[in-house]
Amino acid sequence: MPADAAGPDEGSGRGGLRKVARVVLLDPQDRVLLLHGHEPGDPSDDWWFTPGGGVEGDETREQAALRELVEETGITEVDLGPVLWRRVCSFPFAGRRWDQDEWYFLARTTQTATAATGLTELERRSVAGARWWTCRELAEAHETVYPTKLAGLLRRVLDEGPPATPEVLDTEIV
Numbered sequence: 001m002p003a004d005a006a007g008p009d010e011g012s013g014r015g016g017l018r019k020v021a022r023v024v025l026l027d028p029q030d031r032v033l034l035l036h037g038h039e040p041g042d043p044s045d046d047w048w049f050t051p052g053g054g055v056e057g058d059e060t061r062e063q064a065a066l067r068e069l070v071e072e073t074g075i076t077e078v079d080l081g082p083v084l085w086r087r088v089c090s091f092p093f094a095g096r097r098w099d100q101d102e103w104y105f106l107a108r109t110t111q112t113a114t115a116a117t118g119l120t121e122l123e124r125r126s127v128a129g130a131r132w133w134t135c136r137e138l139a140e141a142h143e144t145v146y147p148t149k150l151a152g153l154l155r156r157v158l159d160e161g162p163p164a165t166p167e168v169l170d171t172e173i174v
Helices: 061-073 121-126 135-140 150-160
Strands: 018-026 032-039 042-049 052-054 079-093 096-108 127-133
Touching (some): 018 061, 032 121, 061 079, 061 096, 061 127, 079 150, 127 135
Parallel strands (some): 018 096
Antiparallel strands (some): 018 052, 032 042, 032 127, 079 096
């Protein structure tokens, strides 16, 4: 079963929702960066997701978003914008259930080369790479992408700009 946009970083808020920060990173051509993940030990159970992961210690979601982006992509030159979307999700991954409260930050960069040098052991076993996608490519994709409906959500942001307040996306339970 696909593990969702959550990405495979360790640590879950047992007894509650894990606080997660994700990044909708756009390059100068308005392409979005997605990571290619899969269930550890089963590369055929795969999906695409936005960079990001769990908040650690007393860091803010903004700090977590930037830290995770560097760890997962090596991209450091980023203008972090507003929160676009919020989503609650629950999914199986690596033999456990993950329950998350995800915030998706808009960000822009001119740095398009990626190098995932800060991955955890679990991420090294389950992240196969990264790719920049156009809205059209996302809309035409047959691959699983999280959050679902990302192509339409992104198109609206590109056409209308970020929402005045974060949009709450449908809860996803896999």
